Amino acid sequence: xxxxxxxxxxxxxxxxxxxxxxxxxxxxxxxxxxxxxxxxxxxxxxxxxxxxxxxxxxxxxxxxxxxxxxxxxxxxxxxxxxxxxxxxxxxxxxxxxxxxxxxxxxxxxxxxxxxxxxxxxxxxxxxx
Numbered sequence: 127x128x129x130x131x132x133x134x135x136x137x138x139x140x141x142x143x144x145x146x147x148x149x150x151x152x153x154x155x156x157x158x159x160x161x162x163x164x165x166x167x168x169x170x171x172x173x174x175x176x177x178x179x180x181x182x183x184x185x186x187x188x189x190x191x192x193x194x195x196x197x198x199x200x201x202x203x204x205x206x207x208x209x210x211x212x213x214x215x216x217x218x219x220x221x222x223x224x225x226x227x228x229x230x231x232x233x234x235x236x237x238x239x240x241x242x243x244x245x246x247x248x249x250x251x252x253x254x
Contacts, residue, residue: 133192133246136160140188141223144181148173158250170236172244183226191222207235215242
């Protein structure tokens with residue numbers, strides 16, 4: 127892993143609901159809504175590649191850990207994103223609550239010019 131960061135403002139939130147698809151995950155909490163997504167552009171693709179754990183286990187729990195890690199290396203045992211573009215970024219989120227936890231794996235690929243990052247932010251403040 128090349129980079130790691132935590133989301134202290136998300137820690138302590140109680141998750142009330144989770145909605146997810148391949149392009150966005152949103153967490154409704156007692157302190158507002160938090161969103162993971164990527165604004166797609168030309169010559170790139172960023173999507174949720176895998177979720178380890180059950181999102182329903184997070185509901186009703188208080189967040190005790192929220193961490194993001196990124197890597198340029200394809201994880202062992204996982205196929206590359208499937209595009210022949212020159213650049214690939216894997217973004218991993220671990221969210222642990224008092225009720226359960228999940229690991230979310232995003233895959234981003236591009237021609238090397240466009241962003242492959244995932245945004246995780248509060249809708250109310252626009253910041254993480």
